[in-house]
Amino acid sequence: MNNLLDDKTEYKPRSREMTFIEKLYLPAVFIGLVNTFKHLFKFKKFTTEYPEKKLVYADRFRGEHRLKRDEKDRIKCVACYMCATACPSQCITIVADKTPVDYGSDREKYPIIFTINELRCIFCGYCVEACPCDAIEMTQKHPVVYGSRQEFIYDREKLLNN
Secondary structure: OOOOOOOOOOOOOOOOOOOHHHHHOHHHHHHHHHHHHHHHHHOOOOOOOOOOOOOOOOOOOOOOEEEOEOOOOOEOOOOOOHHHHHOOOOOEEEEEEEOOHHHOOOOOEEEEEEEEEOOOOOOOOHHHHHOOOOOEEEOOOOOOOOOOHHHHEEOHHHHHHO
16 A cells, blocks of 8 residues: 555654643733733724614615505515525415405415515525515514514514515
8 A cells, every 4th residue: 555654653743842831821811811902992882872873774784574565555466486486594485365356357366375484584685586576675674672483473464564
């Protein structure tokens, strides 16, 4: 065999013996404290007093979802399942039904159940990009804090009123 190391040869990494002061780790702790105090007085503080002051988000911020309505005050969604298919986290659930007579004849179906689990959502925006009829959008609204997990599952009415 052309092995560089025989079975009998033992590999020993090159290392030096630590000094007594290095074994105490005092220089490393001191360097860390110096670095901390240097940054403590150097940079501007970024803390925001949340309830009194709200952060201003960038225009491209992707917050909570919203379903849009058309000119006749109907849901724009035609239950094509494109958003649910494009979602990598599978947080969108759609159940479609035939469109009622009073709803209009320009659509074959509409969603009777449209839910988004905001806890599972990764806010990637693929659902917005995949929607062919521009029925879903992401708002500038930051997800709020709720008391239970069920409140993070947004149903159709909550998405329409968001």
